Amino acid sequence: MSIPFPVHIPLVEHLGLRLERFADGEAELSLTLDADVHTNSFKVAHGGLLMMMLDVAMAHAARSRNKDAPDGGPGIVTIEMKTSFMRPGQGTLRAVGTVMHATAKMAFCEGRVLDEAGQICAHATGTFKFLRALPVSGRATQALSRVPLQGDGSD
Template identity: 65%
Template sequence: MSLAPPLKFPVHIPFVEELGLELHAMAEGQAELQVDLRQAHLNSWEVAHGGVLMTLLDVAMAHAARSIHADQPGFGPGVVTVEMKTSFMRPGEGRLRAVGRLLHRSTTMAFCEGSVLGEDGKLCAHATGTFKYLKALPGRGRQLKTLRSAQD
């Protein structure tokens, strides 16, 4: 587990910031996130809610997909999740670590996998996901919304 201070996310993602996710690595088709579980992250069993684990996986895989564009301004195009399949193995407790890996890419798509490890280093959840590279996203009224960098 990384003891270095977290990196700054290359884009502004309010939901990720609200959850307290930290970016610890993003390079060469890989990314690592960490989070200290708080009361708000827990389900009725008092372990990490599946939505927290899925968000960790989604964000780790998306950043792994974007990491290959590190030489481009703002890490190049953004990505949106097209599909994601998640399997849960054991409860997440304590400080969680998510690792995302880019498995294959084309000009417009990225195919990734991710794992969430518990404080004990054991696998809590695993996912595969498909992401689409986009420069802008059609929003309400079909207006294009541009990617917000962390500096905006």
């Protein structure tokens, strides 16, 4: 039986991920693949979907350490993530995230996506930063500009 996500994440909800466990530095998500939504041209789970499941599972593992704080604790953002793919994801998938080490500002996590048989489909490690608020409102955006490098023929 799934539990509610502690925060509203529209993409996660839209894709149908379910939060199964969220406590003590661990989180587990599940997803039953929909061939019309979640798969690639080979009709197996899209790699980007597996990466998102890993990211969300690890971030929720880190967030679970503060879940009993009065305000739910700080938010969290991904700083970096490394993913390895082992086998195609099919059927109902499970993503498990675990905190390996955490400080007041950072969490270092590990995650894996497993298929119905419990075989590993993908593995990741990630670094996450705790934030009270993400400073995005009122920020001006600028187009990227190319800075020529010496010797690249654009001098």
